[in-house]
Amino acid sequence: MIGDIMNSAKKTSDSLDKDEDKLPVGESLGQDPVFDSLRKRGHRITAQRETILQIFREQPHGEHLSAEELHAKLLERGSNVSLATAYRTLKLLSSLGLLRELDFAEGHKHYELKQDTLPHQHIICTGCNLTLEFEDHFLEEAGQKIGSRYNFEVIDAQFKIFGLCPNCKLKRR
Amino acid sequence: MIGDIMNSAKKTSDSLDKDEDKLPVGESLGQDPVFDSLRKRGHRITAQRETILQIFREQPHGEHLSAEELHAKLLERGSNVSLATAYRTLKLLSSLGLLRELDFAEGHKHYELKQDTLPHQHIICTGCNLTLEFEDHFLEEAGQKIGSRYNFEVIDAQFKIFGLCPNCKLKRR
DNA sequence: ATTTATGCAAAGTTTTTGCAGGTTG
DNA sequence: CAACCTGCAAAAACTTTGCATAAAT
Numbered sequence: 001m002i003g004d005i006m007n008s009a010k011k012t013s014d015s016l017d018k019d020e021d022k023l024p025v026g027e028s029l030g031q032d033p034v035f036d037s038l039r040k041r042g043h044r045i046t047a048q049r050e051t052i053l054q055i056f057r058e059q060p061h062g063e064h065l066s067a068e069e070l071h072a073k074l075l076e077r078g079s080n081v082s083l084a085t086a087y088r089t090l091k092l093l094s095s096l097g098l099l100r101e102l103d104f105a106e107g108h109k110h111y112e113l114k115q116d117t118l119p120h121q122h123i124i125c126t127g128c129n130l131t132l133e134f135e136d137h138f139l140e141e142a143g144q145k146i147g148s149r150y151n152f153e154v155i156d157a158q159f160k161i162f163g164l165c166p167n168c169k170l171k172r173r
Numbered sequence: 174m175i176g177d178i179m180n181s182a183k184k185t186s187d188s189l190d191k192d193e194d195k196l197p198v199g200e201s202l203g204q205d206p207v208f209d210s211l212r213k214r215g216h217r218i219t220a221q222r223e224t225i226l227q228i229f230r231e232q233p234h235g236e237h238l239s240a241e242e243l244h245a246k247l248l249e250r251g252s253n254v255s256l257a258t259a260y261r262t263l264k265l266l267s268s269l270g271l272l273r274e275l276d277f278a279e280g281h282k283h284y285e286l287k288q289d290t291l292p293h294q295h296i297i298c299t300g301c302n303l304t305l306e307f308e309d310h311f312l313e314e315a316g317q318k319i320g321s322r323y324n325f326e327v328i329d330a331q332f333k334i335f336g337l338c339p340n341c342k343l344k345r346r
Numbered sequence: 347a348t349t350t351a352t353g354c355a356a357a358g359t360t361t362t363t364g365c366a367g368g369t370t371g
Numbered sequence: 372c373a374a375c376c377t378g379c380a381a382a383a384a385c386t387t388t389g390c391a392t393a394a395a396t
Contacts, residue, residue, distance in 0.1 A: 151339040
């Protein structure tokens, strides 16, 4: 049988939030686990990285951002971070396992904050790109077990189902 | 517990095969299921498509090709198919569910022939891009069940594990 | 015949990089 | 102040497209 699938599917869409304050560098960054991970490997905490992280934290759970979308949000809030830096930061945070890098099939990647507490997987319509999410900690567990079988240190386990949504099933002749 | 994982992992690499004969158009294409799928939707059987399909069929199970790699193999065997056609064909065959479109994380897609009999999933090292495969029909089944729960017609279920291979685990300080 | 596919070259996207100047620890 | 980061603009990598010609049904 299948692991427990919490029926928490919802549509993926962009949320247009107002701009919010960005902290000045170094404000009460006491024990932030993300920043700790950065420091631990000799990376630095910059204003740009703080703002980017903040944006990801403000994203509703399950939303993901492309590099362009992140950049747009940065500009929206008056933070003049360059697109190049957005790309560099996304790559860095992903390599540290702090962001999750998602590939659907539209030619660019999406990123979301990694939160071990809320694994979630995707089911994608190849007809209209509708993306639903579902959660199944059984799958997460399977990833860990398979990884350790091959002596891998697992960073992320992704289960993706491609298919046709009810609508596109009909339209398809 | 986990479904049966057949320990059939192997490295992904390029096999340099010699060029082989390509059939002239229309030779004994009797009931080829791939060509049937094409015809059924009004697409045509061209020499280019035949050669491309043949290349995928000659690939050892588990190997995947990028558009560039496919194109290289086409040239190797003297088939002057343009890169544009390679891209167009890959897209077409994938949309028909005949090829499986794989995204690892290196900026381009890979494709492999879809064979329902031999599902396989990937575990990818984010340090060195080493890719191992494993099979687990339990996961395949899970994909079907989850898909039908959302009323999707499932085309493909992919389970991908990202992590650090034993080597990169060490090198990483 | 009619419709679909191909090749070419040009254009479009997405991502990376070199380098000079700025910032962090 | 040494090492690291950023912005900018240019380049690279990857993919799509317009159009005239060629091929398939």
